[in-house]
Amino acid sequence: MAVRRTQSATASHVDLSTHTRRQIAARLLPFVFILYITNYIDRTNLAYAALGMSRDLGFSDRVFGLGAGIFFVGYVALQIPGALMVELWSARRCITAIMIAWGSLTVLTALVHTAGQLYLARFILGAAEAGFFPGVIVYLSHWFIREDRAKAGSNFMAAIPLSFVIGSPLAGWILGHPWLGVNGWRWLFVLEGLPAILLGIAAFFYLTDWPAEASWLSPPQRGWIVQKLAEEKPAKLERTTIWQALGSRNVLLLSFAAFFAYFVNYSVYFWFPTVLKRISGLSDARVGWLGAIPYLVGFIAMQVNGWHSDKMCERRWHAAVPLFVAALALVGLMALPPTVSISLTLFTLVVMAVAFLPVFWAMPTEILSESAAATAVGLVNAVGSIAGFAGPFAFGYLNTRTGSYWSGLAAMMICAIISGLLILCISKGAPQRGLE
Template identity: 40%
Template sequence: MNKPEQQDQVFAKCAVRLIPFLMLLYFTNYLDRVNVGFAALTMNHDLGFSPAVYGAAASIFFISYAMFQIPATLFVERLGHRRAIFLVMAAWGAISASTALVHEPYGFYAARFLLGVAEAGFFPGIILYLTFWFPREYRARFTAIFMTAIPLSSTFGGPLSGLLLGLDSLGGLRGWQWLFLIEGLPACALALVVLKFLPDGPAQASFLSDAEKQTIAARLAAERPAAPPSDWPGIFDLRVFLLGLVGTGINSAIFGTQLWMPLIVKSLGYSNLATGFIIAVPYMLGIGIMILVGRSSDRQGERAWHVAISLLIAAGGFVIAAATSNPYVIIAGLCTVVLGIVGHYGPYYTLASSFFAGRAAPASIAAVNLLSTGLGGFIGPNLIGLLKQWTGSYAAGMLALAVGLGISVTLVLTLRQVMAAKVATA
């Protein structure tokens, strides 16, 4: 199968079989990670949690997530994706559901810490998994489609969470407890499906013919750079370090927004259910943005400027929301933040998966995610919580996140120059 159109058909076949299922897994993963933002609408009052306590608990997830990022990703790569993802999902589903049992701050901190341990290997493991199936020229679009699970989780998760919060007193449980139970346990059920449905790689895929398997192997081998002799050189590469720092600013904004946006919107006078539907709107629109930006990035073969422009739009949204007390303008600003942020996913994670091949790839991808999601996820929610407690307003926190995005824009364009110089001297 040497003709380009025949190869396109092979990779499209893989995408149709794998991407929707991976999206479902990531939808469940992301819902379990950020549903605490909706639970906080009533849990904080019921348990007497201050903004600082909630911000710390929301952020502590990312400490363990960062600590276990590289070993967990290597574990996924060594054990095989099918068995490893089964174990990871079963663990995070049980831990997420058990958050319904917390009744004081330290129990809340422990539940969030353990959830970070359980989830650490999932996302970088899936990004690595996509490199086993798709050549670089296809990767941004399929990564972007896979990552539409993020806006989908908020599009459907917001209204669902608003409804679940209305189950107060049913069975003697509060609405936020039902939220954790009902949104956490499906991960345990899906873990069993992974064992049946997910092949470890193209060589194990029963839906591919031998010729199709050879086509995938040949295409991936043709673009594979010389692989370092061990797992670790990639984590010391300047490109990995810069991309991780870019992601720190991005993920500070992402998780600062996602974990506080329900509380910000409700503070404008909306009910729990209305808050869920309001938050769903920009994420629903963001699905199309993600796919369009991913396709544009692949078509032009360009990543850094696609990331930079997306981040500038998001930073502008924060400035708009922070500069006014008008609730409609605040919501419009936050919607702009979401639409800007979602555009970066496809090109950003394609950069992360393009630096290394072979044994260095798992540690390199995990190192980027460690810096970006681990450090950024800790900074963003904590920053908003502390600044809200100190100033009584969300404006200072939003401006701080806008500054972080501005720094990320500078760094990603610097990374572009570093990559160009490396190509020129190769």
């Protein structure tokens, strides 16, 4: 009888654990996934707007490179404050304010007529968006236990490639349909900015800051998740404070690894449509449809890599290998004939580097206390996001200076290799044991 009661209690505990985790995932992940798709579409729609703006406003590659990159000057400045506000104040209120602000600024970008106006609009947009990504990463750590975080992160960050799967053909279609005498690229900013405003309002009513406040969980479920997350705190709190996190070897390695990886990612995000159009000579709409293919493959790769990382309880190699594959593909882009089929295939392999993201971002929230993790996530994303300026600007500058994409591709290849090596230098087992 005692054995049966023990078995029954164990089964009941497992059922409670499984049901609670599934309910949290089903409630939160689809919503933040949609928010991040909207975020990335608004952040990177300049890549497709550039196809029309270059004709109408006469902007050069250097102007677009600086316009794409200057977003990250404002973005970097508010990374750490944004993450800490989510931790110390309210994720629900922060995300609402951030989304309404960036949606409004995206709409206003449609009024741009000069390079200076473009730079100003992009800078302010970056400042408005700054707290969203690190804030959501910290927010998810309030809800998901350690063993679920890489998978939750992969589901959330899968919005990056999927935003291009949706945004690329959508942008191509909008560009091809000017309306009321207004150019398509201006409508692109208006129509893609409005959803962020509406979703920001919805976030205020939908999100819950902490598990203890979740009316949509039963009392036993709330008790289980609060207790489980509390059990993870002591070991982390003993090891790491905010100031220790900022000086930690592993956090510094993560920061510089993020810089070099983001150099590759953002160069592709902002320049792939232009490169593909110049290679192929296709219409804006066709470029939009073809541009979706690499990101669909990247979406699948991200899901598989995040799942396999959790299954194997391994982070470093799962984060580094996609970057090494991207480096090899970049060598191919420089060495092989620039046909549409070859370029599209190799760019697909480069885009698959996004598979490193969920594994990479599982690391800081697993090895730090809550406030320290918020600071570290903000720091790592801030340093990484500097490459959001450096990558697109350097690529555009090198294109203008050399008249060839080879120099930009070579810079991306070197950065991919360096990032992968830095990730492998992170202390082995750090996600399980804490910072050393």
